[in-house]
Amino acid sequence: MQARIIVLSLLLAAAGTSAARAHAFLDHASPLVGSTVATAPHEVALTFTQSLEAAFSSVQVTDAKGARVDLGKAQISGNTMRVGIKAAGPGRYQVHWHALSVDTHKTEGNFSFTVGGQ
């Protein structure tokens, strides 16, 4: 019984010691994940469930041949990450992102979108 009390006491003690933050999940994207858009977007915008560490979060956009079509460094503000896209023709594009939330939890993901109904 003493061991049980010790474990519960530790949990209660920890509860008051730290602000709660969490992993940054991708909440939504523009263009939408898996969507088909009629015209090429000028940028890809990702919105996360938590604020991001700008220096340690990134996004890349590649075409069907694996060549990068993004304009380089992403703009990160709060929980949103944006990156511009070069003039892109019809085809399938892949978005690869890494995120570090402000409490240093890492997440990553990939998704695609299609331009021009292919």
Add this chain to the structure above:
Amino acid sequence: MSRFLLHSCASALCVLFASLPLSQALAHCFVGARFFPATLVTDDPCVADEMSLPTVSWSKSGDVPPATEWDIEGEISKRITEDFGIAIGEGWSQIRQPGAPTLAGFADLETTFQYQLLKDPSHETAMLLGLIVDWGNTGATNAGIGTPYSVLTPTYYFGQGFGPLPDELSWARPFAVTGQVGYQIPTDSYDVAQGFYIPQVVVYGASLQYSMPYLKSEVKDLQLADFINHLIFITEAQLSTPVANNFGNSYETTGTINPGAIWVGSYFQVGLEAMIPVNRASGTGVGFVAQLHLYLDDMFPNTFGQPLIGGSPSKAPL
């Protein structure tokens, strides 16, 4: 292990929690883009900082007439290093048998030592080795809920996401499977008081999952209701088969198949599953299990949410 030694170990852990410098905060069971939730009756394939409190289940035994059993359990898991963790679990049970006294009490204290063998983000693969120890004489032995002997269960765990499937099968990418197989070795072979042999048992289980969060963020955003986008549909199986030292008793496999769902939030998850016995020896009718599971690494990123020792710098350039 004597009660004195048990309490000493718990006290030592307490001192470790309170005094050691904490280094960094990393994930619970994230493997690349895949998140393996904590499963209810099996275990996920990662060491982590997390707590299940409570896990509540209700079922009826296969006896005639059947006994009704309530179980309330709690477990806390803590990473000692980045790849090694310890879990401590405890449970309380009440068994009502018609025409017999109600039995109630604590189960034996359970500790699990786990080592992360592999996390392969690109293939969404995770593997884990564990040693589960049920400490004899720490529960309600007189009620038959605890045992006078300890049980050691070396266990292998795995998880595999279907994310690497080709584009033609993108609808299946939110699927994942997890599983575990262990071998229970009691520290005694014969229970003198009860007069029966104590069998060695293979315990195994698996889960099949379909992750709506994965569908939304990796495959296709169908713009469904937010509640649905947080669900992971799951079917778990937990089974056990006596394989040795079971003289005069049945070698029949028992267990349950558990369909249900887990709602995953940022700081906790809630799971609910039906428990369907695989045969008459496993139970009568459909029971249920429900669980509140807390992500301690997200709730307390600067304290409980970090391994006690070591770890690599988390702010590496991406």
